[in-house]
Amino acid sequence: MPKGLLEGKTGVILGVANARSIAWACAKAFQEHGATLIFNYLPEPLEKRVRKLLASDMPDALAYQCDVSKDEEITSFFENVRKHTDKIDFVIHSLAYAERDDLNNPFIQTPRKNFALALDISAYSLVAIAREAEPMMSEGGSIVTMTYLGAERVVPNYNVMGVAKAALESSARYLAHELGPKGVRVNCISAGPLKTLAASAISGMRSINKLIEEGAPLRRNIDTSDVGKTALYLVSDLASGVTGQTIYVDAGYSAMGVPVLPE
Ligand SMILES: NC(=O)c1ccc[n+]([C@@H]2O[C@H](COP(=O)([O-])OP(=O)(O)OC[C@H]3O[C@@H](n4cnc5c(N)ncnc54)[C@H](O)[C@@H]3O)[C@@H](O)[C@H]2O)c1
Numbered sequence: 001m002p003k004g005l006l007e008g009k010t011g012v013i014l015g016v017a018n019a020r021s022i023a024w025a026c027a028k029a030f031q032e033h034g035a036t037l038i039f040n041y042l043p044e045p046l047e048k049r050v051r052k053l054l055a056s057d058m059p060d061a062l063a064y065q066c067d068v069s070k071d072e073e074i075t076s077f078f079e080n081v082r083k084h085t086d087k088i089d090f091v092i093h094s095l096a097y098a099e100r101d102d103l104n105n106p107f108i109q110t111p112r113k114n115f116a117l118a119l120d121i122s123a124y125s126l127v128a129i130a131r132e133a134e135p136m137m138s139e140g141g142s143i144v145t146m147t148y149l150g151a152e153r154v155v156p157n158y159n160v161m162g163v164a165k166a167a168l169e170s171s172a173r174y175l176a177h178e179l180g181p182k183g184v185r186v187n188c189i190s191a192g193p194l195k196t197l198a199a200s201a202i203s204g205m206r207s208i209n210k211l212i213e214e215g216a217p218l219r220r221n222i223d224t225s226d227v228g229k230t231a232l233y234l235v236s237d238l239a240s241g242v243t244g245q246t247i248y249v250d251a252g253y254s255a256m257g258v259p260v261l262p263e
Contacts, residue, residue: 005236006035009128010085014040015094020196025233038081040066068125078132088136090235091147098124098161100201107159118160119134124169130175140183142235147188157203176244185243187234192222192250215260217252
């Protein structure tokens with residue numbers, strides 16, 4: 001692959017918790033291609049982890065606090081970004097949240113408050129972030145968010161997160177429509193299951209991983225670098241004509257109508 005696809009470009013990466021985060025794999029791919037990166041973190045103990053990771057691998061990167069459930073933190077995050085640059089080229093929105101109980105109990109029992117919380121952090125935040133980012137994308141830009149098959153089909157235990165991801169995917173399409181005339185593209189990556197902190201809250205992931213290994217067209221699970229490479233494509237000029245799409249990075253699992261059955 002040619003190096004330097006993102007030379008001279010600056011991007012915001014939201015959602016690094018640790019080295020296993022999908023957002024981190026995106027950041028690594030972008031760093032290799034010459035991008036300047038600005039990260040967010042949540043308050044301690046998460047801040048320390050992110051700062052440690054950056055100090056060892058990306059010492060020049062900047063990082064500021066941004067809890068996306070708080071409008072004032074989104075505003076102050078972008079104020080901090082503007083202290084360093086007037087223009088950004090891309091945003092990776094790679095974050096989600098639901099109460100752990102709601103990923104174990106029956107979906108029908110989801111309390112109103114928890115339903116609202118999951119949709120607020122996991123879906124509405126894309127809209128709020130896009131609103132702040134778009135004015136800084138004076139030369140066009142690319143916004144990428146992370147979703148999962150549980151948005152469109154039932155994945156047992158994914159529950160309210162599936163509903164939040166459906167709202168996220170739809171929000172991405174509406175944003176693509178509104179921001180397209182300004183040259184800003186908005187796309188989703190639908191990633192196969194990955195062993196990250198967020199995924200550890202969902203029961204039954206181990207059996208899903210086995211099903212994919214045995215039954216996805218590529219006969220393997222993906223790793224976060226598979227997602228990082230697709231994100232690189234989407235934020236680069238290679239994807240200049242792509243917006244409003246959900247791209248599957250799932251070893252082809254979503255193409256199957258039924259799982260491969262044992263002989
Ligand atoms: N791991 C998987 O199997 C998988 C599959 C498909 C999609 N995804 C999606 O990918 C994205 C990244 O998840 P991941 O798997 O890398 O796990 P992760 O735990 O590494 O990342 C989730 C991030 O969300 C952040 N976050 C949670 N609440 C927040 C808030 N209020 N404000 C700001 N940030 C907040 C966390 O700090 C963390 O950095 C999520 O949207 C997830 O739903 C994950």
